[in-house]
Each structure stands twice: as structure tokens, then as C-alpha cells.
Amino acid sequence: DTAVSQTPKYLVTQMGNDKSIKCEQNLGHDTMYWYKQDSKKFLKIMFSYNNKELIINETVPNRFSPKSPDKAHLNLHINSLELGDSAVYFCASSQLREQPQHFGDGTRLSIL
Amino acid sequence: GIQVEQSPPDLILQEGANSTLRCNFSDSVNNLQWFHQNPWGQLINLFYIPSGTKQNGRLSATTVATERYSLLYISSSQTTDSGVYFCAVEPYNTDKLIFGTGTRLQVFP
Numbered sequence: 001d002t003a004v005s006q007t008p009k010y011l012v013t014q015m016g017n018d019k020s021i022k023c024e025q026n027l028g029h030d031t032m033y034w035y036k037q038d039s040k041k042f043l044k045i046m047f048s049y050n051n052k053e054l055i056i057n058e059t060v061p062n063r064f065s066p067k068s069p070d071k072a073h074l075n076l077h078i079n080s081l082e083l084g085d086s087a088v089y090f091c092a093s094s095q096l097r098e099q100p101q102h103f104g105d106g107t108r109l110s111i112l
Numbered sequence: 113g114i115q116v117e118q119s120p121p122d123l124i125l126q127e128g129a130n131s132t133l134r135c136n137f138s139d140s141v142n143n144l145q146w147f148h149q150n151p152w153g154q155l156i157n158l159f160y161i162p163s164g165t166k167q168n169g170r171l172s173a174t175t176v177a178t179e180r181y182s183l184l185y186i187s188s189s190q191t192t193d194s195g196v197y198f199c200a201v202e203p204y205n206t207d208k209l210i211f212g213t214g215t216r217l218q219v220f221p
Contacts, residue, residue, distance in 0.1 A: 031207060041149075041196060043211040056208055088153060092209075098142045098202065100160035101209055106153050 003027050004104040006091050012110045013081060021076045021107045023091030031055075032074035033092040033101065034066060043090070049074050078109075086111045114139045114203045118212035125189050125219045133184040133215045135199030143202035144175050145209065146184050150195045158184070158197075189219045 004025045013019055025032060033056075034046040048056035052068040063079045078085060091104040115138040125131055135144070146158040159166050159173040161182065166173055170189075175182040186193055196216050200209040 033208070035209075041214055043198065043200075045208040045210075048207050050207070056206075058208070090155060094207075098162070100143070100145055100157060101200075102157060103147075103155040106155070108153070 004091055004093055004102050006089075006104040006107050008107060009105065010108050010110075012112065014112050015081055015083060017081050018077070018079045019081060019109070020078070021089055021091075021109075023074045023076070023104060025072055025091075025093040025102070027093055027095075027102060029093035029095050029102075030071060031094050031096070032068065032071070033094075034074065034076050035090040035092060035103075037088040037090060037106070039087070046089075047074075047076075081109075081111050083111050085109060114141070114201065114210050116199060116201055116210050116212040118197075118199055118215050120215060121213065123215055123217045125217065127190060127219055127221050129189050129219075130185070130187045131189060131217070133186070133197055133199075133217075135182045135184075135201075135212055137180050137182075137199075137201050139180070140177070140204055141201040142204055142206075143209075144177075144182050145200050146173055146182070147198040147200065148193075148195050149198060149214075155198070186217075189217075191219050191221055193217060194219050 031050045047066045049068045088106045092101045094101040148156045163177045172185045196214040199212040
């Protein structure tokens with residue numbers, strides 16, 4: 001069974017649209033994250049949730065809104081997509097601080 | 113904020129060769145992980161190694177926390193080792209990983 005799963009794997013859409021990426025983990029972890037990998041392969045934290053509560057928001061534009069319906073799910077909704085949003089978005093989870101983070105396979109978002 | 117530097121940025125090897133990748137970080141950390149991003153883009157956990165030495169098959173890693181660096185050793189490299197290797201650290205009192213810029217490894221037969 002996949003530990004951290006993201007859907008969809010690929011997302012191609014037009015500028016200005018709204019889209020969502022879903023993430024689920026079956027590891028029983030308390031903390032979930034979203035990371036963004038840009039075209040130069042640089043990976044950066046966007047958000048972190050612990051038991052459905054937001055604990056990190058790294059100055060991400062408010063067009064990005066994470067939602068955690070329960071501690072096993074952390075979805076990412078993006079409004080008014082822009083060309084610069086094209087990237088690979090990774091979801092991750094961990095049990096506690098100072099424990100390893102486990103990553104999903106990523107969602108490649110392409111804006112036309 | 114904390115800086116994470118990896119070297120070398122690029123590495124080209126012939127199959128069977130050994131290599132050492134380095135990660136330097138500028139402040140004390142709770143956690144350090146090594147990842148392999150394969151050509152399909154998946155991030156594979158290699159090691160969780162805030163200190164000490166660990167081995168897993170042909171790979172091993174050593175972190176010297178007091179001197180703020182970590183090393184990843186790849187022995188008898190194979191073409192399937194190709195990809196980008198990332199070091200990531202978790203600074204104290206945060207819940208986030210700060211990634212280095214990666215080492216791109218290409219192994220040729």
C-alpha cells in the first residue's frame with residue numbers, strides 16, 4: 001500500500017483556473033506538509049499541518065489554501081492559477097517533530 | 113535562516129566507481145535526511161541521520177552534527193543510482209525541512 005498518495009499525478013490547465021490537489025497518508029502520522037519544487041529542482045516548504053491545525057505558512061500567496069479535513073488528509077486548493085505556479089508539488093507526512101518525513105510521488109502542475 | 117550547501121553540484125561516474133557527496137549546514141539541526149530523486153521525479157528516503165553512521169547496502173551516510181556536515185557514500189555505483197541527491201535539515205524548533213540544492217549524479221555503463 002502506498003504510504004503517502006497524491007492525486008492527480010499530472011495537472012495541465014489554463015491560467016486563471018482554480019484547481020485542487022489531494023493528499024492522503026495511511027501511516028497514522030500527525031503532521032502533513034506541502035512542498036513546491038521549481039523548474040531548477042529547488043524544494044521549499046509551503047505549509048505544515050499538525051492534527052488538522054496550520055502550524056507553518058511560508059509566505060505563500062493567499063491564492064493557495066490548504067485544507068485538512070482530518071489528520072490523514074491535506075488538500076491544496078489553488079485559485080486564479082498563474083504561469084509561475086507551474087511546478088511539482090509534493091505532499092509529505094511525519095509522526096512528530098524530529099522524525100523522518102515521508103514524501104508522496106508529486107503532482108506536476110503545468111499552466112498554459 | 114539556515115543555509116544548506118551540497119557538493120559537488122554535478123557528478124559523472126562510470127558504473128562500478130565509488131563517490132562521496134557532501135552536505136554542509138550553517139546551524140544546529142534536529143534532523144537530517146538524505147533523499148534520492150529518481151529520473152521519474154520520485155523522492156526516495158535514503159537515510160534519517162541526525163548524527164552517527166548508517167549503512168544500507170551499497171549506500172552509507174555519516175553525520176557529524178558538531179561540525180555541521182553530512183556525507184553520503186555510494187559504492188560500486190550502478191546506472192540506477194542516477195538522479196539528484198538531496199540533503200535536507202530540520203532546524204531546531206521548526207517542523208520543516210530545508211533542502212540543499214542537490215547533487216546531480218549520472219552513472220554511465
